[in-house]
Amino acid sequence: MSSTPVGMSSPQRQTRPKSFRWWLSLPVLLVLGVVVTWSQMSGHGEETGGHSKPGTAASALTADGAVPEVEVIHPRKGGIERVTVQPGSVHSFEAVDLYSMVSGYLKSQSVDIGSRVKKGDLLAEIDVPREKNAVELAAAMLDQAKAKALQAAAKVDAVDAERETAVATVSQTEADIDRLVSSLRLAESQYTRIKSLFERSAVPKSVVDENLNAVDAAKAAEKTARLTVQTAKAKLSGAVARVEQAKADVIEAQASVRVAETQLDKAKVDLGYANILAPFDGVVTRRNFHPGAFVRAATAGGELPLLTVVRTDLMRVVVRVPDRDVVLTNPGDPAVVTIDGVGTREFKGKVARIAESEDHQTRTMRVEIDLENPDRLLREGMYGRASIGLEALSERLTLPTACVLERSGKRQGVVQVVRDGKVERVKVELGADNGTLVEIDSGIKPDDAVVLRSNSVIEPGMTVSPKVSG
Incomplete structure (x- = not known):
């Protein structure tokens, strides 16, 4: 059974309720439009050069009619000290592992784990009789080499004296030649004079023969003297050669001394390896042998150190x-x-x-x-x-990260600043951020009052009561 009144068509009955509902919703839409327009005019003023332009509303009151109170903070100089915290x-x-360079039985060990030592302290000693004998042998060979060096030096003196004797002999024989040449000339002169007298029958023939023999004898003496000079010069050359040979023997003997000294030093070093010394002030942290144990040299395959300091x-x-x-x-x-x-x-x-x-x-x-x-x-x-x-700390300004309301990109942000009792939105350039503080590179000054928090919603242009954060 239908409930439609008599005399009214069905379409008319359906259209009237719809038209009625539309007229009822129109006032609601008008109210919403006014609210939106007012919000845009008062809450989102045009921003110019990083600062917002105040809206038309001069102030906003809280529910009880009071001016909103905001907590502000002044930027602090010093920047953020960047640190890295790592395990x-x-x-x-x-730390040094002390190995033995010679093999032998551990004779003594004066330290143990935990012993504190000073640089140069004797920590352990290895019994090495062969190295001791090697030192004695090297010392004896050094003495022998030094004795040979002394003999070589003395030989140089001896052969040098022989050379000087040969030089004197040469000089003497050369002087004898001059004397014999003079004698020959005298004998020849006398022979010529005697021969002239014999031709005049002034002297007998025997006298001529005697003078002729004197000339021949002088010539023979001169010839002998010249041969003697040659022999003396040959001896001098031999003496000079022996001097050079003796000097070379001295050099060889001195080299043998140095070789013997090196061998002695090496033997002493090898013997010194038997003493394990502390390389620096420290503490013993490891011990692997006890006295009486055989210690193998590291060069002979020993793998364990005696001690660790x-x-x-x-x-x-x-x-x-x-x-x-x-x-x-x-x-x-x-x-x-x-x-x-x-x-x-x-x-x-x-x-x-x-x-x-x-x-x-x-x-x-x-x-x-x-x-x-x-x-x-x-x-x-x-x-x-x-x-x-x-x-290190810098001269940049810092703010709590809670002051930054908006971030656009990595280095851009927006903060709210109270100037002349009213709120302004200011664009800032951000620096380092450690999660608690953020550096402000530009946009605000040290004396600006930046909003940290408020007890109500605030918008740009609103009159507020700033209170510096304690």
């Missing part, structure tokens, strides 16, 4: 710096190290050395921090954390 392991600054007055902390911080890490950067086993104590030092090369697998760079360890709290193998200062 680090403690290592001894120096480490330096503990200075330690090095090894840190692996990740790729993002590698370029900022340099020797001299300040570092603070905390060790899990020591509690909250901080050990301050500096980056001493960097590898300047990254590990291809981990993409990290080895960095070492040197730490003084006068009270010996730091031990080999300890583990902790190292905080390395990569960039």
